[in-house]
Amino acid sequence: MSTLHAIIIAIIEGLTEFLPISSxxxxxxxSAIMGVHGDFSKLFEIVIQLGAILSVVVLYWRKFFDFKKISFYIKLVIAVIPSLAFGAAFKSHIDEMLEKPMIIALILLLGGVVLLFVDKWFQKPATDKEEDITNKKAFIVGCYQVLSVLFPGLSRSAATIIGGMQQNLSRRLAAEFSFFLAVPTMLAATVKSLWDMYQEQPEVLNTDNMSTLLLGCGIAFVVALLAIKFFIGFLQKYGFRLFGWYRIIVGLVLLILFYFKVIG
Structure with missing residues (x-):
């Protein structure tokens, strides 16, 4: 992976991490279009997601460092358990899916169709404060996150926000809880990926590659910091429909390109 490839992928991650379009x-x-392959590229795509996610900690630092409200941390732990369990159990399945960009394109398209109708399905939210999210609701949102773990391209953000809205959370609160949940989720995924790489191929974690990881995390963090503010405002005002059409268009274009072997 060249520095240019790393920068491009990090920008894409920062722009898309919090949008319901699947980073x-x-x-x-x-990566498929640029011909970037290999174990380090897979590791890079996981680790830089943590860089983007850390923007949530900066923007919501009062929430994350308010140690008087233990219930907030309990909810995050409860919500993250399903995806950690399924992620560990189906790691080989997930890695295999990531090697098949045509399947990802199809999931992008089908997920877009779902987003066209989400706003009509959940029109009367009853919960608009984090304190009112029960442990049960948090767990159910965590179960929705499992779908994004099992089907790369579905979008962790879309799955958890829809899960929150299905539990009668407002768009804003569902989006914010989705962001909060991303922190322990991606922290765990990053630590496990780095540890697995250290155990299996320690030579991959050389100085040059570690510098590339830090560069990618830094770029993803800065870009995500700008994108997250935009998304909250846009979601409250316009909902999911535009993101649905975007996913459908991108999915169709990619499937056509794959079909005619323009990209492989």
Whole structure:
């Protein structure tokens, strides 16, 4: 992976991490188009997601460092358990799916169709404060996150926000809880990926590659810091429909390109 490839993928990650369009899917497609392959590229795409996610900690630092409200941390732990369990159990399945960008393109398209109708399905939210999210609701949102773990391209953000809205959370609160949940999720995924790489191929974690990881995390963090503010405002005002059409168009274009072997 060249420095230019790393920068491009990191920008894509920062722009898409909090949007319901699948950052994992976009990075996998971009890597396929640029011909970026290998174990380090897979590790890079996981680790830089943590860089983007850390923007949430900065923007919501009062929430994350308010140690008087233990219930907030309990909810995050409860919500993250399903995806950690399924992620560990189906790691080989997930890795295999990420090697098939055509399947990711199809999931992007189908997920877009779902987003066209989400706003009509959940029109009367009853919960608009984080304190009112029960442990049960948090767990159910965590179960929705499992779908994005099992089907790369679905979008962790879309799955958890829809899960929150299905539990009667407002768009804003569902989006914010999705962001909060991303922190322990991606922290765990990053630590496990780095540890597995250290155990299996320690030579990959050389000085040059570690510098590339830090560069990618830094770029993803800065870009995501700008994108997250935009998304909250846009979601409250316009909902999911535009993101749905975007996913459908991108999915169709990619499937056509794959069909005619323009990209492989």
């Amino acid at each position: 994992t899917g976009h990075m996998a497609i971009a």
